[in-house]
Amino acid sequence: MDNCIFCKIVAKQIPASVLYEDDDLLAFKDINPAAPVHFLIIPKKHLASLADAKPEDAVLLGKMLELAPKLAAEHGCAYVEDADGNKSGGFKTVVNTGPNGGQVVYHLHMHVLGGAKL
Numbered sequence: 001m002d003n004c005i006f007c008k009i010v011a012k013q014i015p016a017s018v019l020y021e022d023d024d025l026l027a028f029k030d031i032n033p034a035a036p037v038h039f040l041i042i043p044k045k046h047l048a049s050l051a052d053a054k055p056e057d058a059v060l061l062g063k064m065l066e067l068a069p070k071l072a073a074e075h076g077c078a079y080v081e082d083a084d085g086n087k088s089g090g091f092k093t094v095v096n097t098g099p100n101g102g103q104v105v106y107h108l109h110m111h112v113l114g115g116a117k118l
């Protein structure tokens with residue numbers, strides 16, 4: 001999509017601190033972090049928002065959700081439950097949709113935030 005900043009990051013036309021890349025997804029650090037760990041997972045395919053996802057995008061959405069805990073763990077935000085049932089760590093996932101959802105960039109992205117109690 002012309003003039004989409006995240007499509008330009010996918011196309012390497014503007015730089016980003018990339019944490020993960022495969023054929024379908026890209027993950028990179030948020031330029032204005034709201035937590036000690038804050039990165040975005042996006043589909044390489046341009047989808048303006050979660051509300052624009054179609055049934056055929058279900059696998060792509062599932063891949064985004066599946067990647068979040070893996071990358072969060074790699075960046076020190078693993079969710080752990082020990083043998084006694086004590087829970088620690090973890091992270092927050094957020095998908096802002098539309099003006100009332102606080103969406104600013106209209107290319108679907110999942111925020112992953114961690115490293116502190118949020």
Ligand code: 5GP
Nearest residue numbers: 005016028029030031032096102103104105
């Ligand atoms: P939204 O409010 O749309 O869910 O969040 C958009 C996010 O994208 C914001 O947290 C903002 O800091 C981040 N962002 C906007 N432009 C850029 C950019 O050019 N590079 C990176 N890495 N993040 C960006």
Ligand code: ZN
Nearest residue numbers: 004007046107
């Ligand atoms: Zn885009």
